[in-house]
Amino acid sequence: MPPKFKEGDIVFSFSGSWISYTHTAFAYIAFLGALVVGTWLHYYKIVENEHYGYPEEWFPSVSATIGDRYPERSVFMVGIALTSGPRFALVALYYFLTARPNSSLPKIVFWVGVFRTLTCGGWTYVTSTDDHDWHDIFMISYLVATLPWTLGCLALSPPNPKAIKYRKILAALFFGTLVPLIYFFIQHKVHKVAGAYTIYAFFEWSLILFDVAFDAVTMYDFSSFEIVVRDVKGLSRGNAKLLKDEIKEKERNQAVIQSSTFDGPYNWWDLSIALADVYNGFVFWTVLTSLGLCVWYFPLWHMGISGYEVAVMSTVSPLLLGIPAFRSLAIKYNRWFHLSAVIPGLLAWQVTNQANRLFAISFAVWQGCLAWTATWYAERGNTGRLQARILAWTIGLVLSSIAKFACYSNNPLWPIMRAENGGWNWTGLLLAIPAVWHSTRPVITSGGDQISNSGQKGSSLMAGVGVGGLLFAMHSLLSDSSTIISWTWSGYPINGPQQVPYGALTILAMGAGLLFGISTPDLLASWTAYGIGAVGAMFLTYYKDWAGYYGGLVFTVYVCGVAPVLIKSAVRHNPAVTFGFGFFIYNLMVLFHVWVVAYAFVPGGPLVRERSDWVMICTVLQIGNGVFSALTTNAQSREKTTKSPRGRKQSAYYLHILFALQLLSMSIAYLRFPSNDYRPYHPEEKSFTAGIWTIHFSLDNDMWSSERRMAQAIRELEVDVIGLLESDTQRIIMGNRDTMQYLAEDLGMYVDYGPGPNQHTWGSALLSKFPILNSTHHLLPSPVGELAPAIEATLDVYGTPVDVFVFHSGQEEDPEDRRQQSEYLARIMSATPRPAILLSYLVVKPGEGNYHTYSGPGSGMHDIDMSDWDRWCEYILYKDIKRTGYARVSRGTITDTEIQLGKFVVGQPADYSDTRISEEQVPPGLRFPALFKGEGVRGHRYHVFDEPRYFA
Structure with a gap:
């Protein structure tokens, strides 16, 4: 409320710059004061971490300095408390400086600043x-805030050259420091490099300073403010100096730089529409990416073509839009087509x-492809709304990838998910119905920015x-955030x-x-951008580690960037041709x-055997076809789209959602960062349990995702090292999943992936409670x-290097290969x-044929139990290590293969005799869990021998 009396005596006044001075001084006193006190009183304690201490590590991190030790913790807390007042004042003054009528960005930045200040108090006072x-x-x-x-302050920065210069420099230093910060943290946390945490600490302190x-x-900026305490009733005996009118006028005329997308009031209704559109796009990608999974179940169990593969053709439904009457129907009743998907x-x-579940998904895909094609085609005359719809669909893919990133590479709304294995199906459906209803609302258009058909x-x-190549690139490489990383993974040490x-x-x-x-649609539609994207695809295909991944990132940027260009071009043609043929x-x-990987099971397979490079070349050439057509088709519409303020305003809300999703993905990455502090089950005996299991691509007998059930079985069996076969699920037909993410994080194990998805195998993986010192991936001869x-792989087992081999041999039909x-x-x-220990799938009978090559003088390996005559596929072999036990555990309904286990002890001489002892003679720490005796639990029990076998 304004003062009752306009004039009055000035009690006290000072320049607004003192708010900045005070905030800076108290903030630096809080941090640097804690550093000085901590270094003086507890130097050796605060430089020590979980791996090293002084002298390997000699400078403390921020968290170690301001942590729980007294008195440095108190110094920091008092300093932050003193900082809070100037901090709130700084946020408020910046808002007063930059606010103007009908502009939303200053308000947003203000509330972000308040939120950021409150959360600072949260992590300061709740350790x-x-x-x-x-x-x-x-x-x-x-x-995250x-x-x-930072970006908001940069966008709003008043036209003060010196302030703008320093803001840009400090923002660049801040964000640039994040890269080496993360790198050295990984060197410390994952690779346990001595001294890496000290370097990390310097970058961490630099972040604080910046x-x-x-x-x-x-x-x-605040030098233009004078903060005044005025006595409007004359009760004080303060200074008689009055606030000068010219200062007020200077404040009123202060110019600010605004982003055009934030001009005008923030329309929350439009934002809700954008959210509904994006969620509708997310549901489309959820349904589409689940189709392959449901199809894959059938050839997986038939071990060949099952006939259900024809369901993949359910995407070609846009061909029906070639019929004018049906096209009009799909546009008029677009809402119902979306709902029916x-x-x-x-x-x-x-x-x-x-089978019925597959039919339901196939129908949903059929309707979804029709609905989205009709949506784009209906908006072809309104550049702003067409761009918004394309953004919704593409951001839906980003959201799908983030959902999988948060849920260990499973989409929680897939039909292979339910509450028992991490599904959110009912929640997803309850959100989807109102989202579709809201996003497909009828819209009256003036047609003011329609493009001529001439x-x-x-x-x-x-x-x-081009549409076909674009869809395939997006689905095969970008529907999961781990796919291109799996393409470039080369093992340990991690490079x-x-x-x-x-x-x-x-x-x-x-x-x-x-x-x-x-x-910049002109840039993305150019042949220069196409060439850069093609080079990125080449690096992803032919290189490993960072070189391959950087290539993958370049191709990712290009594919997502060219998507609006190609779709805008496609809607100018008959949708039956561009989208129906494109989906084909x-x-x-x-x-x-x-x-290229299933060549042994499909007609004509040998013609394309192991040619993932051909797949990538075809993808890039197909996108090139789309670019060639778009250069002509989009020539008329490009200028109208870029100059349309309505189009920019409509797109702004989608970009805000995209920005929020990026912050969400960073938060997920932080929360899921591996701890790498894993412990074996029985360190007191220096024993470990090793196992082999063929996991059937993480689909159980009833078409449910099986990661959680696998993790439960492995945990209850107390397995320290396990080889998993048929584990590569990084293809469209398998959902572009990564089963090992959940198993490794839930069980607390290091993980190594065998040759990646572009190496044309069905996959092998190794999970270990022990650090993996080195690993090599082999592709064995298969003519x-x-x-x-x-x-x-070489594991550090209680200080003893032990080699573990995980191997899947060829099929019974190919004896020369085997x-x-x-x-x-x-x-x-x-x-x-x-x-050494071999955890394997050999396709051989005990004592026959190649068995003597694997186990015998040539290899130096010994069978864990030569008396076990009932095996055909899975074997555990060992050498130069003491074997103490062997067990076979029934498969239950998780896979079609049992679990085989061996117990070993390091530090004792190996004994290859088959002298067995009773369980009563075995120390408790060397026994297999009793939970699986008799009837066992959930279908898992010791079988064949009906109990584990122990050896002297």
């Missing part, structure tokens, strides 16, 4: 010792019969080929990205590409990229049949001077 979860929540929230605060200095730049697609999990349009067939946390970087590249695509091309590519993957593979594996096993 990890007090409540670890809330401490992390406050810390993550603070870090730093990005919009963060505070960025806010200190306001001293140049969403409801059966998200309710399919309720169908228990696997002029050249390019080739509709080439546009359709490239890991699925966590770098999945967030893949998602960031998707968002950046989409932003470039709508802001996409289907051919789906089959192609499965054929006729499918490739045989193998992992050769002979050559047995000789190859025998050579690498015999070459190791260390204790």
Whole structure:
């Protein structure tokens, strides 16, 4: 409320710059004061971490300095308390400086600043010792809010050259420091490099200095403010100096720089429509990506073509839009087409019969492809809304990838999910129905920015080929944040990205590409951009580790950026040709990229055997066809789209959602960062349990995702090292999943992936409670049949290096393959001077044929139990290590293969005799869990021998 009396005596006044000075001083006193006190009183304690202490580590991190030790913790808390007042004042003054009528950005930045200040108090006064979860929540929230605060302040910065210069420099230093910060943290946490934490600490302290200095730049802006305490009733005997009118006038005329997308009031109704649109796009990608999974179940169990594969053709429904009457129907009743896709697609999990579940998903895909094609085609005359619809669909893919990133590479709304294995099916459906209803509302258009149908349009067939290549690239590489990382993984020591946390970087590249695509369509439609994208695809295909991943990021940016260009071109043609034919091309590519690995089971497979490079070349050439057509087709519409303020305003809300999703993915990456502090089950005996299991691509007998049930069985069996076969699910037909993410994080184990999805195997993986010192991935000779993957890894088992081999041999139909593979594996096993264990799938009978190559003088390996005559596929062999037990556990309903286990002890001489002892003679720490005796639990029990076997 304004004062009752306009004039009055000035009690006190000071320059607004003192708010900045005070804030900066108290903030630096809080941090640097704690550093000085901590170094003086507890130096050796605060430089020590979980791996090293002084002298390897000699400078403390921020968290160690301001942690729980007294008195440095108190120094920090008092300093932050003193900082809070100037901090709130700084946020408020910046709002007063930049606010103007009908502008939303200053309000947004103001509330971000308030939120950021409150969360700073949260992680300061709630330490990890007090409540670890809330401490992390406050810390993550603070870090996430730093990005919009920094960018908002840059966007609003008044036209003060010095302030703008320093803000840009400090923001660049802040964000640039994040890269080496993360790198050295991983070197410390994952690779346990001595001294890495000290270097990390310097970058961490630099972040603090840059963060505070960025806010200190306001001293140049606040010099235009004079803060006055006025006695309007004359009760004080203060200073008689009055506030000068010219200062008020200067404040009123202060210019600010605004982003055009924030001009005018923020329309929450439009934002709700954008949210509904994006969620509708998310549901489309959820249903589409689930189709392959449901199809895959049937050839998986038939071990060949089942007939159900024809369901992949359910995407070609846009061909019906070539019929004018049907096209009009699809446009007029578009809402009902969307609902008829969403409801059966998200309710399919309720169908228990696997074939009927596939039929429900196929119908949902059929309707979804029709609905979205009709949506785009209906908006072809309104550039703003068409761009918004394309953004919704593409951001839906980003959201799908983030949902999988948060849920360990499973989409929680898939029909293979339910509450028992992490599904959110009912929640997803209850959100989807109102979202579809809201996003498909009838809209009256003036047609003011419609594009004439006259002029050249390019080739509709080439546009359709481009759409097909675009869809395949997006689905095969970008529907999961870990796919391109899996393509480039080469084993230990780690020389490239890991699925966590770098999945967030893949998602960031998707968002950046989409932003470039709508802001610079001319650039993305150019042959220069196409060439850069093609080079990125080449690096992804032919290189490993960081070089391959960087190529994958470049291709990711290009694919997401060119998506609006190609779709805008396609809607100018007959949708039956561009989208119906385009989806048909996409289907051919789906089959192609499965054929290259499934060549042993499909007609004509040997013609494309192991040619993932051909798949990538075809994808890039197809997108090139679309670009060629778009250069002609979009020539008329491009200028109208970029100059339309209505189009920019409509797109703005979608970009705000995209920005929020990027912050969400970063938060997920932080929360999922691996701890790498794993412990074996029985360290007191220096024993460990090793196992082998063929996991059937993480689909159980009833078509449910089986990761959680697998994790439960492995945990209860107390398995320390396990080889998993048939584990590569990074293809469209398998859902582009990564089963190992959940198993490794839930069980607390290191993970190594065998040759990646672009190496044409069915996959092998190794999970270990012990650090993996080194690993090599092998592709064993296979002149006729499918490739045989193998992992050769050296583990640090209680200080003793132990080699573990995980191996899947070729099929029974290819005896020459299996002979050559047995000789190859025998050579690498015999070459190791260390204790060794083979966890394998050999396709051989005990005592016959290649069995003697694997187990015998040539390899130096010994069978864990030569008296076990009932085996055919799974075997455990060992050498130079003491074996104490062996067990076989029934498969239950998780897979079609049992679990085999062996117990070993390091530090004792190996004994290859088959002298067995009773369980009563075995120390409790060396026994197998009693839970699986008798009837066992959940279908898992000791079988064949009906109990474990123990050896002297």
